[in-house]
Amino acid sequence: MVLTGAEIVIRCLQEEKVDYLFGYPGGSVLYIYDELFKQDKVRHVLVRHEQAAVHAADGYARSTDKVGVALVTSGPGATNAVTGIATAYCDSIPLVVISGQVPSAVIGQDAFQEVDTVGITRPCVKHNFLVRDVRDIADTIKKAFYLAKTGRPGPVLVDIPKDITAQKCEFEYPQTVSMRSYNPVVKGHHGQIKKALQLLLGARRPMVYIGGGVVLGDAADKLTALVRKLGFPCTNTLMGLGGYPATDRQNVGMLGMHGTYEANMAMHYCDVLLAVGARFDDRVIGSPAHFASEPRKIIHVDIDPSSISKRVKVDVPIVGHVDEVLGELLALLDGTTERPDEESLGVWWKQIEEWRRRDCLKFNQGEELIKPQFVIQKLWEVTGGDAFVTSDVGQHQMWAAQYYKFDKPRRWINSGGLGTMGFGLPSAMGVQLAHPGSPVACVTGEASIQMNIQELATCRQFRLPIKVVMLNNRYLGMVRQWQEIFHGNRYSESYMDSLPDFARLAEAYGHVGIRVDKPGDVEGALREAFSRKNDLVFLDFQVDQTENVYPMVQGGKGLTDMILSAEDL
Amino acid sequence: MRHVISLVIENESGALSRVSGLFSARGYNIESLTVAPTEDASLSRMTIVTSGSDDIVEQITKQLNKLVEVVKVVDLSESAHIERELMLIKVRAAGKDREEIKRMADIFRGRIIDVTDTTYVIELTGTQAKLDSFVSALDAALILETVRSGICGVARGDRVLKV
Numbered sequence: 001m002v003l004t005g006a007e008i009v010i011r012c013l014q015e016e017k018v019d020y021l022f023g024y025p026g027g028s029v030l031y032i033y034d035e036l037f038k039q040d041k042v043r044h045v046l047v048r049h050e051q052a053a054v055h056a057a058d059g060y061a062r063s064t065d066k067v068g069v070a071l072v073t074s075g076p077g078a079t080n081a082v083t084g085i086a087t088a089y090c091d092s093i094p095l096v097v098i099s100g101q102v103p104s105a106v107i108g109q110d111a112f113q114e115v116d117t118v119g120i121t122r123p124c125v126k127h128n129f130l131v132r133d134v135r136d137i138a139d140t141i142k143k144a145f146y147l148a149k150t151g152r153p154g155p156v157l158v159d160i161p162k163d164i165t166a167q168k169c170e171f172e173y174p175q176t177v178s179m180r181s182y183n184p185v186v187k188g189h190h191g192q193i194k195k196a197l198q199l200l201l202g203a204r205r206p207m208v209y210i211g212g213g214v215v216l217g218d219a220a221d222k223l224t225a226l227v228r229k230l231g232f233p234c235t236n237t238l239m240g241l242g243g244y245p246a247t248d249r250q251n252v253g254m255l256g257m258h259g260t261y262e263a264n265m266a267m268h269y270c271d272v273l274l275a276v277g278a279r280f281d282d283r284v285i286g287s288p289a290h291f292a293s294e295p296r297k298i299i300h301v302d303i304d305p306s307s308i309s310k311r312v313k314v315d316v317p318i319v320g321h322v323d324e325v326l327g328e329l330l331a332l333l334d335g336t337t338e339r340p341d342e343e344s345l346g347v348w349w350k351q352i353e354e355w356r357r358r359d360c361l362k363f364n365q366g367e368e369l370i371k372p373q374f375v376i377q378k379l380w381e382v383t384g385g386d387a388f389v390t391s392d393v394g395q396h397q398m399w400a401a402q403y404y405k406f407d408k409p410r411r412w413i414n415s416g417g418l419g420t421m422g423f424g425l426p427s428a429m430g431v432q433l434a435h436p437g438s439p440v441a442c443v444t445g446e447a448s449i450q451m452n453i454q455e456l457a458t459c460r461q462f463r464l465p466i467k468v469v470m471l472n473n474r475y476l477g478m479v480r481q482w483q484e485i486f487h488g489n490r491y492s493e494s495y496m497d498s499l500p501d502f503a504r505l506a507e508a509y510g511h512v513g514i515r516v517d518k519p520g521d522v523e524g525a526l527r528e529a530f531s532r533k534n535d536l537v538f539l540d541f542q543v544d545q546t547e548n549v550y551p552m553v554q555g556g557k558g559l560t561d562m563i564l565s566a567e568d569l
Numbered sequence: 570m571r572h573v574i575s576l577v578i579e580n581e582s583g584a585l586s587r588v589s590g591l592f593s594a595r596g597y598n599i600e601s602l603t604v605a606p607t608e609d610a611s612l613s614r615m616t617i618v619t620s621g622s623d624d625i626v627e628q629i630t631k632q633l634n635k636l637v638e639v640v641k642v643v644d645l646s647e648s649a650h651i652e653r654e655l656m657l658i659k660v661r662a663a664g665k666d667r668e669e670i671k672r673m674a675d676i677f678r679g680r681i682i683d684v685t686d687t688t689y690v691i692e693l694t695g696t697q698a699k700l701d702s703f704v705s706a707l708d709a710a711l712i713l714e715t716v717r718s719g720i721c722g723v724a725r726g727d728r729v730l731k732v
Contacts, residue, residue: 118583119586122583122586122587122590123590123594126637127637130582130583147637179637180640180732181578181579181637181638181639181640182637304635305631305634305635306628306631306632306634306635309624309627310628310631
C-alpha cells in the first residue's frame, strides 16, 4: 500500500503499540499531526513545553517496561527537547523522540527553525538518525525502537525532514530487525557466574549493591530472591530504590553522598561486594582512592561492558542482562547445598545492627515548624507506601529517597544522573497516564516546580489527578546547604524571592490548592488530597528553612567520612 | 603509552563525527585519525592513534564498541603489527639544492612526483618515525609544505580484522 511519509510514521507507532505520544506541534511536523488527527489508536498528549513532552515520555517509560515516545518540531522544538533527552540518556531510559526537520533541499542553508538536531543531540542520545528517503522511515523507526529498548536502554532520536513526510512510497513494516554492528550481550559468561558464586559463598562480610539496572532490567524479583536466600545485607543507589524492598530488615538503606550511616559503613568494610546493575558513580563511592583503600573482592554484573572497571577495578566482571545472570546464579545456588558461613555472617550482622543504632535519619518534629522529613514520612504512611512518587531535584529529592520506603520497583521516578530540575511534574503526567487510577505524588520544591509550572495546564486538559507535594523552604535548599557548609554561609543567589501564592496559582489553573503551615495539619491535608480521586491537589507545605540533608559525604571524601548532623560541622 | 586502534565502522554519514565526538567529549587524545572505505563499500576502516594509560585505552576501546555503527574494534598495539603513513612534501629545489634533495629522496626511498624549476614534490611512505626523520634531515628553510595522511595499520601474520 502506498502511503505518505507522515502516514508511515503514524502506522509505525501503531505497529509498535504506542499508547501515548507526548508532543507539541510546529511547522516541520504539520503533515504528521495531520495524520495523527485522522486516527485514534495513538493518543496525543499536548504539553506546554517540549522539555515536558520528553520528561512525560520518560516518566511513562520509567513506570512501565515500555518505550516512551515524544514528537517535537524542528529548531526550537528540538533544542527544547535536549534537556529531556539528556535526562533520559544519563539514566538509561528507553525513549524514541521524533523531531521534524526543515525540508531536505534547504538543510544546511540556515533555514527558518533549522538546527543541526542530529549534531546537537549526538553526545546525549544512545543513537540518532536523519532520514533522507521516505523509503527509509519504516526501517529507521523499527531500528529506533529496537535500539531504545535493548542492551543498555537509552533515548534514540529520529530526525525527519518535512518534505520526506509528504512524499509517498510503498509501506511495509519490517517484521524483524538486525544490525550487524549492534549485538548486545544477554547471557552472562557461565564460568564467571560460577566464580562469582564461589566468592559469595566464601564471603565473611558480604554486601549486595544494586542500582538502576535492576529496575530497568525488571530483575527485582530474582534479586530479592537471591538476597533473601543468601541472607546478605543489601543496599541500593538512588536509582535502585524499590529494587529490593525497603521495609525488609536486610535492606540497610540507600548508600552514597546522602546514604545511611550503616549502608556506607557496610559498603566500605565488606570483603565481598556483589554489584548488580550499578555503576560506582561518584555520588555513591565518594573518593575512588579512599574506596580502594579497603581490600575487597568485587563482582560486577552489568549489561554495558564500558561501565565495568570504569571507576573501580573489579575482580569478577559479568557482562549480561541482569535478569538472565541472576537467574543463572539462583539456579547454581539451588543446585548446591553449600551456603555462606553462618557464624561470620552473624558477626557481620551484629556490626551492621550496631551501625544502625546510630539512627542517622532521626529528626525532631516539634510543634511550630513543619520539618520536611515529616511531610515525606506522612506521605508514606497516608499512601500505604504504595504510590508512584516522582521528584524534582534538591533537598526534597533526597528526603523523598530517604523517608519514603519503596518496596516495589518502578515506583520511584527521579532524575538521578543529570539531576534535572523541572522533571517532577511532567514525568508525573506520564506516570499517571500509564497508571490511571493509581495515586501519583510529585514531591517537589518551590524552585523546581516553577521550571515546568506551565504543565499544570496539561494536567487540567487531561484530567490528571496528580498530588503535588511541595516542600517550600523559600531557598534553593541544596545550594544553601552547600553554601552553609563549604562557603561560610554566603547564600549567594539561593534565596527564592517573589514566590507566588501557589495555592491560588494552582486554582488559577483549575486545580485544588492547599497551603499548610502547621505540623498538626500535615496528615489531614495529605489525606484530604489523596481522597480526591479526580482532582489535582497542589499542597504548599511551608517547611523549616534551616534543615539540611544528613548524612552527607563531602565531595572528594571517603564514604566513612560522613557528616551526621549539624554538630559535626 | 601510544596505542593504535583499528576499527571497522558502517560507512554512513556522521560516523566519523561520532567517533571524533566521543574522543573530544570524554577528553581522550587523538594523535592521528584516518578513515576510508574497505573492499566492502558499506564499511569503512578507521585507524586512530591515541595515547594514555592502559586503563584509559581500555575505556576508549569499550566506548568505541558501544557506538552503534562500530562493528569491530582491535587494539593493534597489543601484538605485532605494521604501521604506514604517506607524506607529500613540497620543497624548494633550486640550484645546488636539487642534487642534494634528490639524493635524500633516494636514500629514504621516496619518489619525486612533481617537478618545476624551483620545486619538487616528494612522495614518501613509511612509519611515523621514518617520515619524522626525513623532515628533520632536510634543511628546514627548504620545506614549503608537508601534508601527512596519518598512519594506518594492520596486524602481522594471519590475524584478520574482518566482519
